[in-house]
Amino acid sequence: MGLCDMNKVMSNKWIIFLYTFPALLLIVVLIVIPLILSGYFGLMDWDGIGAMEFIGLNNYIAALQDSKFWESTLHSFLLALFSAISLIGYLAVALILASKIKGANLLRKIYLIPMLLSSVAIAQLWIKIYNPSNGMLNSILMWFGIDNPPAWLADPSIVLYAIFIPIIWQYAGFYILIYYAALKNIPESLIEAAKIDGATPLQIALKIKVPLIMNVFKVTIVLSIVGSLKYFDLIYVMTSGGPNGASEVMASYMYKLAFSSYNFGYGSAIGFLLLIITLIVTVIIQKLTASKDEIQY
Amino acid sequence: MKLKKAITIMVVFLVSVVILAACGGDDEDKESESASGAKTVKFMHLWPEGSSAQHHKVVNEIIADFEKENPDIKIDLEVLSNEQYKDKIKVLSTSDELPDVGMTWAAGYMEPYVKGNMYAPLDDIVESDLSDSFVSGTTEAFSVDDTTYGLPLELNISTIFYNKKIFDEYGLEEPQTLDELKEIVTTLNENGVNPIALGNRDAWTGSMWYMYLANRLGGDEDVLTKAIEREGSFEDPALVQAADEVQKLVNEDSFVQGFNGLADEEAKSMFMGEQAAMYLIATWDLPNFTTNEDIPQEFRDSVGYFKFPSVDGMGDTNSYVGGPGVGLFVSENSDVKEEAKAFTSYFVQQWGERAVTDVGIIPATKVNVDSLDLPQMYVDVLNDLNSATNITLYADVQMSADVAQVHLDMIQALFGGEITPEEFAKTQEDALAAE
Known part of the structure; x- marks a missing residue:
């Protein structure tokens, strides 16, 4: 099929409609309508079961004054920060893997394993690793002569960071795969040319490869930050946001309010604020990372 | 060619949507009446x-x-x-x-x-x-x-289950008072045995410890229930003192390490794996200690139980935390x-x-259990239940969902030493008063 066939397709409005309609329908029904509804429920005093009572912006005002909400927001942003920083590590791994080292193929598959596990399985795995008296981590620490290793998921000053580790580990394979694919797309001739000019492998990596996949890197920054801000799974399974809110993030706080405290209206308001915060952050990142010049090979 | 393929996919998609919708309809019909009536x-x-x-x-x-x-x-x-x-x-x-x-x-x-x-x-x-x-x-x-x-x-009451083998090994006996319980804790700690299994990530388990201490310190009056029903205050001296006792128990390393990060299931498996000597839980776990064939007979035989002890000579040991x-x-x-x-x-x-x-x-x-052949522990629990003078319903069930969440968070904070007993009481008093 030639290019001109494609043009014929694109000029037929009906066919364009036919192509886009199913996706549009799904997005409207599954995403847009619930979003609007949650904003609307946020205006109500509602326990999720009985009658609703309209209370205007009271839930939103209460949320802005709720120290627990801000604490969970801070935790979400910390997660976003750590996720973004860890991207550099993933990039480094991908650079090494893509430089045709021995066993790269096998390693690439190993890095992908966490992605194939469900979040709940990962959570159960790390709960076992972190177990204060029988866990693998503390057993190793005690073997090295540390008498009182921390109780990772119980200590309010550690628990948040202890959960960050499996979250970052969980997504390593995903980002490494993206970077690996992008790196493989760089024409071999550029690398050859650099080699002939006497560039070291490090120079090739930092001055040629990385700038060439910068666009991909920017996309992953947005992905990881947005993903972190609305993160929920491992936190919910491993600590439910505890102890006493020490590992609460925005999404888990929203869930707790709606489903444990039976405060559906307030929970919806938090959910809507989460959306707004994520939107603002996305716009800011895109502004900051916008590039003027398109890369051409 | 590609267009043809796309249209085929489109048709398949639409057909499957129609089929799915039809299935959904079928389900609803079935709910009320099926073909046979x-x-x-x-x-x-x-x-x-x-x-x-x-x-x-x-x-x-x-x-x-x-x-x-x-x-x-x-x-x-x-x-x-x-x-x-x-x-x-x-x-x-x-x-x-x-x-x-x-x-x-x-x-x-x-x-x-x-x-x-x-x-x-x-x-x-x-x-x-x-x-x-x-x-x-x-x-x-x-x-x-x-x-x-x-x-x-x-119908459940909660009691402290303990491992008789461990108790025998260190010459320990069932405690009658909180002080005796504390001595047991000290002895076990000196011998490197975890005294009490607690999974306070599920904070209702910690809540049972707090409730019992409050019940014993409150004497005949059910101060906690009164506070929840707004006939009394959560800042009642007995309720504050109970919180203080909780922290004393924590400070003496009575509970397993990292209990605030453990789920109840994990604590239970520590007790059942003989890694901890005691475990406060309600009688819904009785099968695990009596009839459940999946649990080794040797372990089931080694489990005993005692009533939550009195505190400073106060409290009636026939008063329980429990309920339906x-x-x-x-x-x-x-x-x-x-x-x-x-x-x-x-x-x-x-x-x-x-x-x-x-x-x-x-x-x-x-x-009527007289004619039935039942495990001895079951009969004992049933007798205790029959002579119970009071059963205080679990605090998080008594409270509305909103306040229950505050209570559970505060229990974690109290056991974790993040707040003082006074702050613990005041936060809950405020939450109850705000309803």
Whole structure:
């Protein structure tokens, strides 16, 4: 099929409609309508079961004054920060893997394993690793002569960071795969040319490869930050946001309010604020990372 | 060519949407009436085969018997585990799609459902089919404004279970007072044995320790219940002192390391793996210590229990923290309400004796156990229950969902040493007063 066939397709409005309609329908029904509804429920005093009572912006005002909400927001942003920083590590791994080292193929598959596990399985795995008296981590620490290793998921000053580790580990394979694919797309001739000019492998990596996949890197920054801000799974399974809110993030706080405290209206308001915060952050990142010049090979 | 392929995919997609929609329609039809004229009652419970094998089996037997006796009624079953069950019921209720018969907890938990007209009143069954069959006090917990909305299935008291082998090894005896309990803790710690298993990530377990201390320190008055019912204050000296005692226990390393990060299941497995000497839990775990064949006989034989000790000579050891566990509700908006009620009534009648003999828990219905061959520990617990002077319902069940969440968070903070006993009491007093 030639290019001109494609043009014929694109000029037929009906066919364009036919192509886009199913996706549009799904997005409207599954995403847009619930979003609007949650904003609307946020205006109500509602326990999720009985009658609703309209209370205007009271839930939103209460949320802005709720120290627990801000604490969970801070935790979400910390997660976003750590996720973004860890991207550099993933990039480094991908650079090494893509430089045709021995066993790269096998390693690439190993890095992908966490992605194939469900979040709940990962959570159960790390709960076992972190177990204060029988866990693998503390057993190793005690073997090295540390008498009182921390109780990772119980200590309010550690628990948040202890959960960050499996979250970052969980997504390593995903980002490494993206970077690996992008790196493989760089024409071999550029690398050859650099080699002939006497560039070291490090120079090739930092001055040629990385700038060439910068666009991909920017996309992953947005992905990881947005993903972190609305993160929920491992936190919910491993600590439910505890102890006493020490590992609460925005999404888990929203869930707790709606489903444990039976405060559906307030929970919806938090959910809507989460959306707004994520939107603002996305716009800011895109502004900051916008590039003027398109890369051409 | 590509266009043709795309259209094919499109058609397949649309056809599958139509088929799915049709299936959905079928389901709804089935709910009320199927082709043969038999009615279907949808029933949800929270005893999956994996974690509650005996419960699960008995429920299936009762359903089979009921269907045999009532050929025109079919029971459509859905089983979820505890936490998932709670989540699903909540979601179903917001879209007004509760199962015809399901399980509920008492008091504060069920209140929003009753106020939202989700549960059908069951007084007619209680007064006819089931008159005089419940242990007194159990249906009351499932009542709002003197109307019963739930039929209790279990009755529990919590006691401290302990490992006799470990106690014998260090020459320890069942404590009568908190001071004796503390001495036991000291001895065990000196010998490198974990004294008490606690999984305070599920903060209701820590709440039981707090409730018992409050109960003992409060003397004859049930200060905690009074505070929750707003007849008293949460800043009552006994409630503050109980919080102080909790922190003293924590400071003496009474509980396993990292308890605030452990789930109750993990704490239980430490106790059952003989890694901890004591474990405070309600009698719903009795099968694990008596009849459950999956647990080694040697361990089951080594488990004993004692009542929560008195504190500084205060408190009545026959006063317990406990109460009815889950009960059955019938959905107010059910299309087959009469059939659902008939099933509920049948279930409760059949459950009583089988709960004793086949499951090994204590039902909320009166059962004559004299003629039955039961494990000694079960008989002892039953006798204790019969001579109980008071049973204080779990605080997080008594409270409304909103305040219960505050209570559970505060329990974690208190055990974790993040707040003082005074702050602990004040935060909850504020939450209760704000309602």
